Amino acid sequence: MNLLEVKNVFKTYGSLKAVSGVSIEVGDGEVFGLLGPNGAGKSTLISMISTLVKPDNGEIFINGNRVGRNTKEAKKVIGLVPQEIALYPTLSARENLNFWGRMYGLGGNLLTQRVDEALEVAGLSDRQKDRIESFSGGMKRRINIAAALLHKPKILIMDEPTVGIDPQSRNHILETVLKLNKEGMSVIYTSHYMEEVEFLCSRIAIMDHGKVIACGSKEELRNLIGDVDIINLDIANADKQIEDLIKPISGIQKVIFDNNKLKVYAKESGTILARLISVLDSAKCKIHNINIEDTNLESVFLHLTGRALRD
Amino acid sequence: MIFHIAIKDLKILSKDRKALMLLLLMPALIMLILGTALSSYFKDAKRIEKFPVTIVDYDKQKEAATFISVLKNYYKDTFELTENNEKDASDKLKTNKAFAVIIIPQNFTQNILKGKNVKVEVRSNTEESIRSQIVEGTVEGYMNTLSVGIKGYAAFLDVFKLSDNKEFMKNEDAIVMGLMQNLSGDLVQYSETTKKSVSSLQYYAAAMMVMFLLFSSMTGVSMMIEERDNKTLGRIIGAGASKLQLIAGKCLGLVIVGCIQMLILIIFTRIAYGVDWGEPIYGIVIISFCSIFASAGFGMFVAALAKSLKAANGMGSTLIQVFTVLSGGMIPIYLLPSFLKTLSNITPNWQAMDGYYKLMQGVGISQIIPNCIILIAMGLIFLSVGIKKFRIV
Numbered sequence: 021m022n023l024l025e026v027k028n029v030f031k032t033y034g035s036l037k038a039v040s041g042v043s044i045e046v047g048d049g050e051v052f053g054l055l056g057p058n059g060a061g062k063s064t065l066i067s068m069i070s071t072l073v074k075p076d077n078g079e080i081f082i083n084g085n086r087v088g089r090n091t092k093e094a095k096k097v098i099g100l101v102p103q104e105i106a107l108y109p110t111l112s113a114r115e116n117l118n119f120w121g122r123m124y125g126l127g128g129n130l131l132t133q134r135v136d137e138a139l140e141v142a143g144l145s146d147r148q149k150d151r152i153e154s155f156s157g158g159m160k161r162r163i164n165i166a167a168a169l170l171h172k173p174k175i176l177i178m179d180e181p182t183v184g185i186d187p188q189s190r191n192h193i194l195e196t197v198l199k200l201n202k203e204g205m206s207v208i209y210t211s212h213y214m215e216e217v218e219f220l221c222s223r224i225a226i227m228d229h230g231k232v233i234a235c236g237s238k239e240e241l242r243n244l245i246g247d248v249d250i251i252n253l254d255i256a257n258a259d260k261q262i263e264d265l266i267k268p269i270s271g272i273q274k275v276i277f278d279n280n281k282l283k284v285y286a287k288e289s290g291t292i293l294a295r296l297i298s299v300l301d302s303a304k305c306k307i308h309n310i311n312i313e314d315t316n317l318e319s320v321f322l323h324l325t326g327r328a329l330r331d
Numbered sequence: 332m333i334f335h336i337a338i339k340d341l342k343i344l345s346k347d348r349k350a351l352m353l354l355l356l357m358p359a360l361i362m363l364i365l366g367t368a369l370s371s372y373f374k375d376a377k378r379i380e381k382f383p384v385t386i387v388d389y390d391k392q393k394e395a396a397t398f399i400s401v402l403k404n405y406y407k408d409t410f411e412l413t414e415n416n417e418k419d420a421s422d423k424l425k426t427n428k429a430f431a432v433i434i435i436p437q438n439f440t441q442n443i444l445k446g447k448n449v450k451v452e453v454r455s456n457t458e459e460s461i462r463s464q465i466v467e468g469t470v471e472g473y474m475n476t477l478s479v480g481i482k483g484y485a486a487f488l489d490v491f492k493l494s495d496n497k498e499f500m501k502n503e504d505a506i507v508m509g510l511m512q513n514l515s516g517d518l519v520q521y522s523e524t525t526k527k528s529v530s531s532l533q534y535y536a537a538a539m540m541v542m543f544l545l546f547s548s549m550t551g552v553s554m555m556i557e558e559r560d561n562k563t564l565g566r567i568i569g570a571g572a573s574k575l576q577l578i579a580g581k582c583l584g585l586v587i588v589g590c591i592q593m594l595i596l597i598i599f600t601r602i603a604y605g606v607d608w609g610e611p612i613y614g615i616v617i618i619s620f621c622s623i624f625a626s627a628g629f630g631m632f633v634a635a636l637a638k639s640l641k642a643a644n645g646m647g648s649t650l651i652q653v654f655t656v657l658s659g660g661m662i663p664i665y666l667l668p669s670f671l672k673t674l675s676n677i678t679p680n681w682q683a684m685d686g687y688y689k690l691m692q693g694v695g696i697s698q699i700i701p702n703c704i705i706l707i708a709m710g711l712i713f714l715s716v717g718i719k720k721f722r723i724v
């Protein structure tokens with residue numbers, strides 16, 4: 021049995037389907053990515069996995085323990101890093117970690133040792149006596165993660181652990197995830213940053229509107245689009261109708277025009293480019309910039325939903 | 332786990348100067364201000380002095396006589412009672428020789444026995460509003476009791492007339508008197524001579540302390556809701572604690588704060604005002620503990636029902652003020668209309684205050700057992716609603 025199995029899980033808030041029929045599996049030793057825009061239902065799914073929210077329907081198994089039946093056993097396996105900085109701002113880093121260690125049932129020398137290790141992982145041993153409120157966003161995030169490691173969980177669930185931090189802390193966190201994974205910890209990494217998920221994860225589920233719209237390895241996801249490039253153009257003097265002018269060009273799969281930016285998905289972009297420019301020219305559009313990129317998760321999402329992942 | 336949650340809360344509180352001031356210094360400060368402001372009125376800070384009240388009796392029959400005798404016997408520590416005709420009474424009122432005039436109308440007895448509504452007029456000296464309120468309250472209370480008594484008595488009489496009991500008919504007057512005295516016993520429970528009387532300062536010290544205790548439970552409510560918003564509550568549950576353990580831990584923290592607060596207040600009022608909290612001391616400890624438990628439960632109840640911090644504060648302070656007024660924390664309870672008196676019994680404040688008064692009156696520890704049981708029961712009910720309704724995320 022997989023370390024984590026989510027089977028056809030639903031959760032509605034009023035009339036809003038926050039999570040609607042999601043099934044995922046995460047194996048031992050994997051770094052599993054959960055990618056989706058804000059409001060996709062990632063945190064709701066995470067809350068159900070970490071036993072805080074009860075699904076309306078469906079089953080979740082963690083290390084063979086069914087959530088709702090063997091919840092206590094299931095909890096022991098999980099280390100949750102919430103999307104929010106769930107720490108006590110007026111307590112010091114060490115006091116916070118001590119408290120969370122107690123909550124995981126640790127005590128005595130073992131607690132001291134684990135707190136030391138966690139501070140080490142966070143790279144904040146020298147600041148352990150300072151209050152959390154005196155920390156930068158990145159330092160808070162690092163302690164937020166450290167607090168989930170104290171009981172050495174089998175599976176670390178991270179909900180947008182890099183929101184609102186400096187690049188240095190972000191790199192530190194990404195390195196930490198890889199290091200922990202190398203030591204054998206499985207990780208579920210939730211983010212709406214495509215680059216992070218692409219960098220870290222071996223398998224990825226893309227979520228939108230409460231549903232998993234695609235799931236697989238990076239290769240598998242890229243293949244969804246096929247052998248397609250993306251041509252990005254910055255143009256002026258254009259309106260939405262430009263899409264209809266461009267679409268008929270043969271070889272073009274998809275056109276998205278938004279805010280003077282034109283995205284064109286096409287096979288064999290080299291041969292299409294000339295045709296594209298001439299159409300834009302005759303429509304009196306000014307072209308400021310053109311670049312051609314390889315497919316990535318961003319373009320997979322765009323391809324599947326017609327919307328950009330971010331913003 | 333429970334213990335560590337409580338300790339964590341205390342640690343956070345101990346670093347929060349504002350909360351500390353609010354919890355520990357403010358009550359003492361407000362009592363200080365209140366004590367100073369009230370002490371001129373409470374002359375010697377002991378009890379309301381006896382004051383002159385005069386009665387004009389236009390009825391001169393049995394029920395009027397009963398009423399006057401109740402006033403004379405049971406309120407002899409409060410009223411200096413004289414009887415006058417209406418003109419003399421008005422003169423006395425004007426010259427401040429009487430602070431209030433009670434006027435018993437004609438046909439008082441007849442109308443009462445017919446079950447009609449009877450109004451006893453109280454005229455008062457406007458400069459003595461608190462004292463005249465006491466007179467008005469007393470009269471109203473008596474009349475309320477009387478009307479209940481008369482109805483009960485009428486029913487009683489009917490039954491006995493049907494049973495044709497001659498012996499009873501002969502003793503009718505004695506029975507009425509006895510019944511009335513029993514009923515009015517309620518009214519005068521704080522001034523009966525067999526018990527030590529409770530001074531106004533003692534009364535307010537107890538009332539204020541109970542109110543502050545409830546208010547301090549609101550600090551616990553804020554902490555709870557803040558923690559829900561910060562997602563630390565979810566994290567505690569996620570780490571392995573059950574909801575029951577979480578709330579028990581929160582409650583334990585509140586109980587410890589409540590104990591410290593009460594200790595400070597009792598010692599402070601004792602030293603600064605010589606307030607006698609009664610005896611035995613372990614009785615004070617027990618009733619305090621039960622009050623603290625009820626108030627901690629109350630906090631969890633409010634935290635569970637309120638959707639936001641703002642709503643919790645609004646709901647909490649409204650409830651506390653209603654409780655305080657109902658329980659006589661603002662004006663003495665015997666001035667309240669009788670239906671409110673019944674309501675007041677179901678407030679934690681009244682149960683706690685009643686317990687303290689009993690100890691102050693020195694009636695013995697066994698008398699406070701019902702109060703303790705009710706307080707603990709209230710705490711448990713509040714808590715179970717709290718545990719059931721509280722949302723972690």
Ligand SMILES: Nc1ncnc2c1ncn2[C@@H]1O[C@H](COP(=O)(O)OP(=O)(O)O)[C@@H](O)[C@H]1O
Nearest residue numbers: 033036038056057058059060061062063064065
């Ligand atoms: N407790 C809640 N009550 C009502 N709506 C909620 C609640 N939690 C989440 N939602 C809604 O569910 C949807 C999914 O939210 P969330 O799971 O937080 O998305 P994500 O983490 O992917 O940004 C959003 O529209 C959000 O507003």
Ligand SMILES: [Mg+2]
Nearest residue numbers: 062063103180
């Ligand atoms: Mg989220």
